[in-house]
Amino acid sequence: MRLRRFTYALVAVLVLLGVAPAISAQALDISAGGQPTITGAVNGSVTGSASVLNDLVVTINFGEVSPLNTNGIVKVVVPIALRSNQPYQVSVSTSGLNNANPQALQASDVGFGIQNMRLLGGAGKTCTQSTHVFQSPFNNDPATAAAIGSNGRVSYASSLANLSGSTVILSGPELSKNNSSKRQQSDGYVFDAIFTVTPQFFAAGVSSATLIFSISPGPNVPC
Amino acid sequence: MLMMVQAAVCLGQSTTGTVSMSATVSKFVEINSGGSVTLTGNSGGGVTTDGVANNPLAVSINLGELGPGNTNSFVTATVPLKLRSNAAYVLSMSATVTSSGTSASRIGAADVGFGLGTVTRSGIGVNNTGTDTNATSGDPTLAANGSVNATTGRYEFTAVRSNLGFFSSATTALSGPIIMNAVPRSNANGLTVPAFFAIKPQFFENGTTTISVTFTVTAP
Numbered sequence: 001m002r003l004r005r006f007t008y009a010l011v012a013v014l015v016l017l018g019v020a021p022a023i024s025a026q027a028l029d030i031s032a033g034g035q036p037t038i039t040g041a042v043n044g045s046v047t048g049s050a051s052v053l054n055d056l057v058v059t060i061n062f063g064e065v066s067p068l069n070t071n072g073i074v075k076v077v078v079p080i081a082l083r084s085n086q087p088y089q090v091s092v093s094t095s096g097l098n099n100a101n102p103q104a105l106q107a108s109d110v111g112f113g114i115q116n117m118r119l120l121g122g123a124g125k126t127c128t129q130s131t132h133v134f135q136s137p138f139n140n141d142p143a144t145a146a147a148i149g150s151n152g153r154v155s156y157a158s159s160l161a162n163l164s165g166s167t168v169i170l171s172g173p174e175l176s177k178n179n180s181s182k183r184q185q186s187d188g189y190v191f192d193a194i195f196t197v198t199p200q201f202f203a204a205g206v207s208s209a210t211l212i213f214s215i216s217p218g219p220n221v222p223c
Numbered sequence: 224m225l226m227m228v229q230a231a232v233c234l235g236q237s238t239t240g241t242v243s244m245s246a247t248v249s250k251f252v253e254i255n256s257g258g259s260v261t262l263t264g265n266s267g268g269g270v271t272t273d274g275v276a277n278n279p280l281a282v283s284i285n286l287g288e289l290g291p292g293n294t295n296s297f298v299t300a301t302v303p304l305k306l307r308s309n310a311a312y313v314l315s316m317s318a319t320v321t322s323s324g325t326s327a328s329r330i331g332a333a334d335v336g337f338g339l340g341t342v343t344r345s346g347i348g349v350n351n352t353g354t355d356t357n358a359t360s361g362d363p364t365l366a367a368n369g370s371v372n373a374t375t376g377r378y379e380f381t382a383v384r385s386n387l388g389f390f391s392s393a394t395t396a397l398s399g400p401i402i403m404n405a406v407p408r409s410n411a412n413g414l415t416v417p418a419f420f421a422i423k424p425q426f427f428e429n430g431t432t433t434i435s436v437t438f439t440v441t442a443p
Contacts, residue, residue: 029236043247056240066251066309067408078242103309103350103405105246152348152406183236197246201309201348201403201410204442208245215238 027086029183030215032056033079033120033190040071052081052120052190053183056213062197065105069199075143076195081120082175082215083188087130089171089218094163097209104203107163111142111156111196114169121186125177127223132172132189137162142196154198160209171218250310250442256280257303257415264295266424274303277411280438286422289330289432293424297336297364300420307403307413310442314397317437318387323430330432333388336363336380336421339397346412353400355414360385363421378423393439 035050036058044063048056062074082088097107117132137158145157176187193213256274260282268287274280284300287293306312318337322329338359344351360368360382368382380386384396402414420434 028238030238030240032240055237056242058240058242060242060244062244062246064249065246066248067253067307068249068251070408076244080240103401105248105405109405110244148407148410150347152404152410152412154407193242195242195244198407200405200407201251201307202248202405203401204248204250204310206245206247208243211242211244213240213242 027084028088028215028217029083029188030056030090030213031081031083031183032058033081036060036076036078038074038076040069040074042069042071044074046076046078048078052185056080060195065197065199065202066204067199067201071199073143073146074197074199078193078195079190080193080213081188081190083120083183084175084215085179087171087173087218087221088175088215089168091166091168091214091216092163092211093166093214094160094209094211097160097207099205099207101203104205105197105207106161107209108155108159108161109153109197109200109202110160110209111146111158111194112138112160112162113140113142113145113156113158113194114138114191115141115194116192118190119186120188120190121184123177123186124188125174125223127173129223130173130221132170135169135171138169141194143194146196146198154200156196166214173221173223248309250308252306252308252310252312252440252442254280254314254438254440255305255307256282257305257417259303260284261301262286262299264293264298266293266295276303277305280304289422289424289427290429291424291426295424297421297423299364302418302420303415304418304438305413305415306440308401308440308442309403311400312398312402312440312442313395314438314440315393316390316396316439317393318390319435320387320432322428322432324428326428328426328428329430330422330427331388332391333379333386334422334427335387335434336369336385336419336423337387337390338363338368338385338419340417340419342397342399342414342416344402344414348404348406348410349412349414350401350404355397355399357397358384358395359397362419364419369423378425387434387436
């Protein structure tokens with residue numbers, strides 16, 4: 001009898017130990033937010049899951065961005081889903097784009113903005129005391145905020161050059177109503193990360209970069 | 224089993240996501256018209272199809288009378304060229320000259336003087352560093368580039384690559400470093416250079432002559 005009670009108790013403890021981390025992990029979650037899209041590309045593509053249940057793993061190939069591409073701009077929109085049961089912040093870090101030739105593609109040549117915060121699947125926590133804040137200068141569509149600088153080169157209201165280390169781009173109050181231990185189709189928010197490159201007389205070559213989006217506990221704002 | 228449940232739950236959650244990106248810039252070169260053609264010293268003739276700046280180069284010129292009836296020293300056509308590139312470039316040219324005449328006195332390729340003038344790199348977005356190499360001798364009508372052959376009496380363009388006889392096959396006329404900085408194609412600036420074509424009116428065999436010239440720019 002004692003052994004049976006001990007066994008039940010042990011199982012209960014193990015169950016709690018197993019579930020607790022899972023609930024904790026659900027507190028902050030970032031995932032794919034829908035099908036990424038690309039326009040204006042020549043030999044370009046974007047791959048990523050359309051399912052909001054899948055991790056955020058997106059590969060963008062802007063394709064040809066020399067004057068051989070006669071389109072005005074190459075634009076990629078990546079929806080990103082967020083879930084949290086606490087105030088959050090989203091930060092981005094970048095690596096890999098380090099062309100020594102100033103006439104080659106630079107971080108400042110890749111426009112980067114975020115827009116269009118919306119409920120995930122039509123459901124999520126609606127807070128009245130705090131708002132979700134796109135941090136400056138990223139609250140723009142770089143495709144419409146592009147301009148030609150005094151040197152003739154295209155510049156953006158925000159670009160990858162505005163990322164320094166791990167840069168917070170978005171923050172706000174809790175996002176989810178429920179405390180589900182599993183990633184849900186709804187009950188959170190989605191925003192669009194927008195990337196652009198304007199075809200120009202860049203020095204020839206192939207360039208690449210990697211961006212890491214992270215969600216973490218944010219400023220303790222009320223809901 | 225608990226561990227399996229735990230693992231399955233964790234697979235559905237993440238605090239990080241990755242966006243990888245790449246882009247390709249291929250070598251790009253282009254040649255366009257640098258503007259209107261100038262025709263001087265002609266007797267009759269004219270510019271049939273003129274050049275339009277920043278449009279494809281496709282000009283047609285009637286040089287008019289080239290016999291002694293034209294008392295001008297030279298008939299000269301100046302064709303502005305505009306080059307743009309994101310890499311070092313080579314401008315080559317090839318030419319064919321066909322005449323209805325049958326004798327040695329008909330107009331031939333060597334009777335058509337050719338040269339490139341001063342190279343200009345100016346305007347926002349144009350790379351001003353480096354040196355362009357003009358493989359021709361410049362304006363073929365310059366005294367240093369031609370003279371009357373003391374033996375035959377025929378006027379000859381004698382300097383290096385100063386007549387179309389040097390360009391029976393694709394031959395380099397101009398080369399240089401990258402022309403454009405990182406600016407959009409809508410930027411209309413570039414490298415401009417005049418191409419001179421000249422013929423000295425002489426007692427050529429009468430008939431008609433057709434001169435066809437093709438410019439090609441490459442990024443080796």
